[in-house]
Amino acid sequence: MSDTTAQSGKPKERAWYEPDAKLSRRHAADRRLRIYGVAAIVFALSMLATLVGTIAITAAPAVTQTMVTLEVEVPEGAVDPSDPRGGSYQKILNSAVARIFPEVDAPREQRELRQLFSNGGQYALRDKVVSEPSLIGQTFEISFPLSDIGDQLHKGVIDRDLPREQRRVSDEQIAWYDRLVAQDRISAPLNFGLIFNADSRFPELAGLWGALVGSFYALLICFLVSFPVGISAAVYLEEFAPKNRLTDLIEVNINNLAAVPSIVFGLLGLAVFLNFFGMPRSAPIVGGLVLSLMTLPTIIIATRAALKAVPPSIREAAIGVGASKMQTVGHHVLPLAMPGILTGTIIGLAQALGETAPLLLIGMNAFITAAPDSMFNPSTALPTQIYIWADSPERGFTSRTSAAIIVLLGFLVCMNAIAIYMRKRFERRW
Amino acid sequence: MTTLDTTEPSGMIMTKTADNTGTLAKAATAARAGEHETKISAAGVSVFYGEKQALFDVTIDIPARQVMAFIGPSGCGKSTFLRCINRMNDTIDICSVKGRIEIDGADIYDPKIDPVLLRARVGMVFQKPNPFPKSIYDNIAYGPRIHGVAKAGSAMDEIVETSLQRAGLWNEVKDRLHEPGTGLSGGQQQRLCIARAIAVNPDVILMDEPCSALDPIATAKVEELIDELRTRYTIVIVTHSMQQAARVSQKAAFFHLGNLIEVDETDRMFTNPTDQRTQDYITGRFG
């Protein structure tokens, strides 16, 4: 410890409190171990930071969406007030664009000009007129997204200083875009469409709503199936089952099931749910069932561990006052194990939320432009949506893919937060 | 699971119990006189954990409304026998019990007997205080609730109060009934466990080294409590402390290597044991 008095006296006899070489070696070993630990954590954290940082930087452009504002005139004759959906809104928009760029008249140039504006403009206009039929015959302003190239140009992703052959926009398009900017028609509000739109071929219109709804339904099914089944199975195996060859075999198989690659579950789902039972393809209900097969072992293993961790003295106490086996488990053991079970369940569900391969096999990577109305309709899920977008050539999907990954990570973080919150709450009650 | 063999001849085992004829005769006279009739009567009880035999032909009568102490060296089967009396051993898969144990003349290993009902009549207090991680109130109320003795409300409040009073804990906890039972001190927790056992209105209370986790003051309180409870309940207590056995029990049984060596009045056993092994144990020569 201290060596304040170490100098006094001759060399020879060492007082009991003076450190010897062995002791300092032991302390050095302690310190080294601590440094290794800190280094490992710093390494892990920096990898995580790099990963999240890269994704965040890539995703940044998707936070806003470049919009253009035009005055459109909807002539009386162009839209039938009794059937406002049937109007030819693209034409109306085209003439609004033509009013700004009257000099563009060659068909080839007009086509190039229209490439600046999103194909979704006509639907934005249609929806506005349908919801407000009094607009027919009026001139009013409407905002809608620029197309992918317009968006990229605005965000500087497309470098306008590159030679023409190497960039995706023509000199004319840049000039037209600059004119729109000069007229103060371009704005870049927050990109709510990313969350609330369904998927689309056009990146500026594509959103995650369909995937979110699909994932929600799939997780709901997964939870509803795997939570009660998993807990029942675990409680039976842990508390009631006789210990014999058969239950040993079951136990080994459940543990192995947790290690089966997820794609195998996808194949199983394809063979059983789709081909044998004839359930609908791409539907969240099938996705949820397949995911619940994967989540089940996780929940069973976590529940059994949690049940094992309940002190035997509690069981003895309950049995000692005359509780039946069922009451002992139901009133005491299971509630005490609940925090552990919930943690396991949430971890299982989080795994399921991020699972891609089995969903690909049952067709949840279909291109679907509307959110599912029910769990029986075709839909995508968050990870498969990321997969689809990552596979799309349009430049705008690059940032949207990363943004979708962040949304997915956000949900995972939220789920973990909920798990921790519920665990704390349960703990306080006891 | 537990197997049953009531055809076991018990005559030959009796010889293993020193002074057994005297004891039986005494019990019989006591029963006639109506003071301390036999409450629990075990005949030829053998217990096996798998292949291993832990108890050999134990035959003993336990009188009502007295404290019977089980003493003996570690591993001699005291807990094992105690747990036979409320069929706690049923919960151990590999454990099997042979022989006959009667409470008030009814064979408790009869298939017609539901262990759940048996355990309501035969309460148990464990070595380590094990209150449920619930409020003090719920700890006591749990037993009566599951047995349908009382619904929530004033009837239940009364049971909780009486039980806590009988366990000598009422004054200490009456203002904090809804605080967790695990927040009490060790001695209070043990008395809470006794109150919990009392709440289901048993005839018999089994205690397995109830004071071994307690300090001397808490121990003294529990011993005092045991002495009071004797007026109402038949109590069987396992203890490693000769002093404790001498203080709280009227009768004592000495176990050794799975055999019941000697049963006698506690005073007599401690002053004048019949068997050499008892003498050795009591004087501290082994165990």
Ligand SMILES: Nc1ncnc2c1ncn2[C@@H]1O[C@H](COP(=O)(O)OP(=O)(O)OP(=O)(O)O)[C@@H](O)[C@H]1O
């Ligand atoms: N669950 C069990 N499984 C297997 N053997 C057991 C089990 N419980 C007890 N035994 C064995 O039975 C014998 C008697 O054990 P028991 O617990 O009854 O002893 P005890 O007299 O209570 O000892 P102690 O005073 O140390 O508590 C011991 O040899 C012990 O190893």
Ligand SMILES: [Mg+2]
């Ligand atoms: Mg014991």
